[in-house]
Amino acid sequence: MIGSLLSRCECQRIARWYADDSLFRTRVVMGSHGFGRGEYRYFAYPLPERVAALRAELYPPLAALANRWNEELRVAARFPVAHEEFVARCRAAGQTRPTPLLLQYGPGDYNCLHQDLYGECVFPLQVAILLSQPGEDFTGGEFVITEQRPRMQSRAEVVPLRQGDAVIFAVHHRPVAGTRGVYRVNLRHGVSRVRTGHRHTLGVIFHDAR
16 A cells, blocks of 8 residues: 555546546446446547656556566566566557546445456556545545465455555456465455445556557
């Protein structure tokens, strides 16, 4: 977790972007696809300056971590230091559509457990930033991560975010040290049911989509 990555004013300003059609390439209604209830919008290129800056600033230390993960898992691929170089790699793989997004939930809305995979070129970490204040703007709506461990029951964890806080988490799997060496643990993430009010989240995904 990163506490107070965005200020209250920044959070409110970004949440208001949801109504600006000019910023987005598409809108997804979760119920139409069996994803849950609620909706989200993918930003279009060029990204808003603040979103582009977050993507560029957060990527380098996460790339270093991702490379350590691949080394532990004996995966040959390595990620470049600069995000623009990684985006070029996505383009070469036919992934040209931006994936940062804004999510909007109302009473009764939720997001089913899922993984954000959009093609063969995948960056293994992503970031979600809560733009609304729990207990003030909404109740319920907790961020949830589950880990599916080999030959064991899944483990769930609720991440206690406040407005402006960010959570960094694995897109699909992460390495875990076991008694017989390092193994992969699969992860999924989602949002529990919003009980009252409205909840907005900024999602920063580093790989682009086909």
